[in-house]
Amino acid sequence: MVGPLPPLAVGFFGLGTGYYIYGGTEFFRFPKEGGSALNHSLGQWGIWMPGFLQFLTGTYREGGLRGRKASPFRAGRKSVKDIPASLLQSPSWTRVKGFWHLVTRTWLMYLTFAAALNFSLGFSLPL
Numbered sequence: 001m002v003g004p005l006p007p008l009a010v011g012f013f014g015l016g017t018g019y020y021i022y023g024g025t026e027f028f029r030f031p032k033e034g035g036s037a038l039n040h041s042l043g044q045w046g047i048w049m050p051g052f053l054q055f056l057t058g059t060y061r062e063g064g065l066r067g068r069k070a071s072p073f074r075a076g077r078k079s080v081k082d083i084p085a086s087l088l089q090s091p092s093w094t095r096v097k098g099f100w101h102l103v104t105r106t107w108l109m110y111l112t113f114a115a116a117l118n119f120s121l122g123f124s125l126p127l
Helices: 005-028 036-063 082-088 091-121
Strands: none
Touching: 005 036, 005 091
């Protein structure tokens, strides 16, 4: 059980950071002004960095399977709460989506903390 925990902590941190950035922007509606600079920074820190951390986690985990059958790659999942916010372009639905991003971010940061403590100090926090 010791092997998979360090990359899981990195993966949880990456997902939590992405949800924190987009959830905070959507829920608090800050910053109000848009523009290419804001889109560039949100893309860099809200999409690229979490995605890269997920890539590192997947590469480490898949490389460590050694002879076991790898699970199929699943992509393109969309949460039910994202559908109304995406289709209706409603500010209230976007704010609801931002709230759930913040809730999910809090859970992912707990998982980061628990995986790091389980690995480093031998704790048995639930994951």
